[in-house]
Structures are given as structure tokens and as C-alpha cells.
Amino acid sequence: MRDEFDAEWVQVLDRAKQSHSLREIHDLLNKWQHTAVMELRDPGSYQRLLEKAAQIEAASGRTTSVSIEDMRAQIQQRLQAG
Structure with a gap:
């Protein structure tokens, strides 16, 4: 984590000097x-x-393995079931 902070710190400091x-x-x-x-x-x-x-980025932003189409179908079934 230290290396990540240090890299970000250097970038932000450079931008702050300019701005x-x-x-x-x-x-x-x-x-x-x-x-x-x-x-x-x-x-x-x-x-x-x-x-x-x-993982989310690799799955194109999905947080579950269920597609939006499948999710909509499940919602529709539940609505119809009452």
C-alpha cells in the first residue's frame, strides 16, 4: 500500500504545483x-x-453472474405470481 500511496502522492503533488x-x-x-x-x-x-x-470490472460491471435480462424475467415471474 505504501508504494501505491507514494505513486499517487507524487502525481498529485505535481498537479498541485501546476494548478x-x-x-x-x-x-x-x-x-x-x-x-x-x-x-x-x-x-x-x-x-x-x-x-x-x-472481478466486477472483468465481468463488465456485473456484481452477480445473473444477466439483466434474467433478472428482469425473474421480476416479471414474481409479479405475475402475485
């Missing part, structure tokens, strides 16, 4: 503050979050 704005620095520190708290409470949670995001 003369601290907004991106504030946003980055806020993100990493939440990440640090999450890791303190549940070690490994950040890595699991990244792995889940990669």
Missing part, C-alpha cells in the same frame, strides 16, 4: 485516511476491495 490548488492533495489524504482506518479495523480489507473491483 496552485490544494484540493487534490486534500482529496488524496482523505481517501488514504479512510483506507488506513479500514485497514486498522479489518486488515487486508483494502486488498480484498481491489480484488472485488477487478
Whole structure:
């Protein structure tokens, strides 16, 4: 995680130097503050979050293996069943 933070920090600092704005620095520190708290409470949670995001991205944004068409069909069946 340290390498990831350091890489983001360098990028944000470079942009802040150009824009003369601290907004991106504030946003980055806020993100990493939440990440640090999450890791303190549940070690490994950040890595699991990244792995889940990669799975969702690989599945074209679906969080389940059920297609939207199948989901709509299930909803329609339940509505018809009363």
C-alpha cells in the first residue's frame, strides 16, 4: 500500500504545483485516511476491495453472474405470481 500511496502522492503533488490548488492533495489524504482506518479495523480489507473491483470490472460491471435480462424475467415471474 505504501508504494501505491507514494505513486499517487507524487502525481498529485505535481498537479498541485501546476494548478496552485490544494484540493487534490486534500482529496488524496482523505481517501488514504479512510483506507488506513479500514485497514486498522479489518486488515487486508483494502486488498480484498481491489480484488472485488477487478472481478466486477472483468465481468463488465456485473456484481452477480445473473444477466439483466434474467433478472428482469425473474421480476416479471414474481409479479405475475402475485
